[in-house]
Every structure is written in C-alpha cells, then in structure tokens.
Amino acid sequence: MEMELQTTFTPWSSLAGGGLIGLSAVMVMGLFGRIAGISGITQGFLGAVLPTPGSPRDRDWRLTFLLGLMAAPFAILLASGTVAHSVPSNLPGMATAGLLVGLGTALGSGCTSGHGVCGLARLSRRSLAAVTTFMAAGFATVFVLRHILGGA
Template identity: 50%
Template sequence: MTGVETAFTPLLSLVGGVLIGASAVLLMLAQGRIMGATGILSGLITTGATGDKGWRAAMVAGMISGPLLILALTGQMPVVEVPVSMPMVLVGGFIVGIGVTFGSGCTSGHGVCGMARLSKRSVAATLTFMVVCFATVYVIRHVLGV
C-alpha cells in the first residue's frame, strides 16, 4: 500500500465551513427549513408540493456549480483525488445511503444544523457518524491495507 496522505488545508476548510454555515442560516431565515443535503435532494426528486421544488433546485444547483466558480476565479478546475477504486466508492456511497436512511438525516442536517440547535438526537447522530467514520478509515487503511 502506498501511503494515503490527507492534505491539511485550514484556510480552505475555514472558508468552506463559513459558506456552509452561512447557507444554513440563510435557508433557515428565508424558508424556515433545516439544511440537510440528502433531505433537500430527496425532496427535489420525489413527488410532493411543487412550490417546494424551486429552493431545492437552487440549493442543488449551487452545490453542483461550486467547481465552476473555482474555474471562473482561477482558470482551472479543482483537483479531486479519490485514492480508492470505483467499486469502493460505490460501496461507500451505498453504506452512506443506509446510514442517512437509518439516521434520519445526513451530516449537514445533523452535524451543522441539529448541533447548532442543541438537538440531542443530532448530537447522538453526529457522534455515531464520527465513531463509525474513524473505525471505517482505520479498518480500511490499517487492517485491510486498501
């Protein structure tokens, strides 16, 4: 196994965190809604009130268009390196989908919004996400050597 090194990017991480937090606050102010990415996406692709689709489409479009903004500002697309195979990405996505379903939300809904509201359920969900994430990374990198 070649060592997988995680880039330490405190400034970019801070800017990203501020943008996520600001978007969560703005969504709450404008729509009175919690910003959970999976809930936004599922509400966009499932049938429901049509008046609810506009802000959801705008949020998803904003999430997708981020790299295009980087391209416009810097002249190059951001480099994304995924140090695992496509089957591993698919398995990971499937596992995340199961967790989101059983956890009634994702890290943006529970970790950002729920924690800010001091929701006990969100604190428990976020702690569970983090413990499972740490354990998964340990097993994949140090036990399986992937």
C-alpha cells in the same frame, strides 16, 4: 478501492468553506424555514419532481440549492484555474459506498450536514447521537483500513 492519502493542511480554504456552509445553513433556515440537510433537500426535490403523497411542493429553492452545490467547483475553477480533487477509479466500490451512505442517511433520518451543522446548532439530542455514531464509525473505518488492512 484505490486509496489516496491527502494530508495537505489548508486552514484558509477550510475556514472559508466552513463559513460558506454555515452561511448557507442560516440562509436556508431564514429564507425557507428549513434545515439545510443535503439528503433532506435532495429527497424533497425528488419528491416534488416525482410527486408522491406527502411530498413537498417547494421544488424551486431545492433545485437552486442543489445546482449551487454542483456549480461550486466550476466557480472555483474559473476563479483559480484549478480544482484539486481525487476520485477512486473503482466504480463498483463507489456505487456500493454511495448506496451505503444513502442507507445510512435513511436510517439516521438525515446526513452529516443536517445533523452535524444544523442539528448540533439547534442543540438536538438526536443529532448529537447521530454525529457521535457517524464519527465513531468514521474513526473505526480509518483505523481498520490504515492499520489493520495496511492501506495508505
């Protein structure tokens, strides 16, 4: 994968994004009594579209939430005229990374949004263990890629 180092410090954009993530987590919990974990929302949506035994029947709010995630960059584009992004051009590497993330969310019973935002807010010990694990793995990955393999 091509590595691109992006170090621009954006405190106001980051604060606004974090506030919106928190607001959406509170809204999902308040309106639907559910945790706003993206992997769980996606899995529940797919289970509702392709019904399997035990799959949830609450497809509509899940679809709306996922469409909102996909529409956000377009809303920013309309508001500001530009969207900053970087995407590696290595499609096999990206596919492998996506499969590994999917495997990790299945093994960890959730993703960063479910455990990191919602689970820690509920003082879940399982979420604390999950967040500690994926943060340590992230730190180790950055260290290996940048300092041992000589990346950006």
